[in-house]
Amino acid sequence: DEKLLDIKGLKTYFFTEEVTVRAVDGVDLQLGKGETLGIVGESGCGKSMMSLSIMGLVPSPPGKIVEGSINFKGKDLCKISGSEYRRIRGNEISMIFQEPMTSLNPVFTIGKQLMEVFQYHQKLPKKEAKEKAVKILRLVGISMPESRIHEYPNQLSGGMRQRVMIAMALACNPDLLIADEPTTALDVTIQAQILKLMSDLKAEFNTSIILITHNLGVVAEMAEKIMVMYAGKVMEYADTKTIFNNPKHPYTEGLLDSIPNIDKPVERLSAIPGTVPSPHHFPTGCRFHPRCKYAMPVCLEKEPELIHLEDNTQVRCWKYGEEGAHESRTTAS
Ligand code: SF4
């Protein structure tokens, strides 16, 4: 069956005089209608650049999609014109960012900004646009929307602004919603409310969602599948249940141990020692090896391929597959 989104071999690089930064370095991804995929990794792993690549918003120059295809509803987005991309962004794909102030315009009321979506993209007359704006604000849980539409973004709380941004993103009834760290700036209670709101809306509109986060806990409830990214590459790709019950990649293990938890003291949160490597200088072999407690000699020399396991997991690690098994036997003896 045809997927809504089918990405193959995507490489998004940044070129400076001295170096080539491989922000996204050969990623495949499929997403069906109504599915939610979580893309997880620390910041600098390439997950935001994935979303900008899909949105056609890679800053260029110095950035460029150098290889691969992004098939969306049967069309390769890497090959369409700028004006067609703008049309798709306003109607078929929309995005929610971490900080709503960057995408809400501070000088216009939220009502005017919402109405513009309906007037500009859906060509509705003003009166109907206003009715729709009120309706969608109510839908995202904003009380007294008739009076709220006259307010400016800075008159709203962070959680309210995030709701307005979700309303804006949904106003065009997109096939695909990309949410990049949509709750990171919010406190825990509001975070939970926003995630609940997104899953309600998903159920109602059958929107496909890509949810990007550094926190595996955030995607646990919402995503059917999870892709773990590190240093521009997919390290593990599996069903959410499998990721949580039987994580394969050492990096996934570390992310699971890092899920903030009220029972866990804050100083235990940094479960993964070390930092994300600079994309200017990726480590040799497995890009995770300097931080991996299982590293074997082969890990320093050869980069593992992404391999398919029997339980439908994909993993990039020498611990799995024949060569890795051989290596751990030799290391053990
Ligand atoms: Fe660790 Fe080696 Fe697996 Fe990389 S390939 S994650 S270094 S065990």
Ligand code: MG
């Ligand atoms: Mg990011």
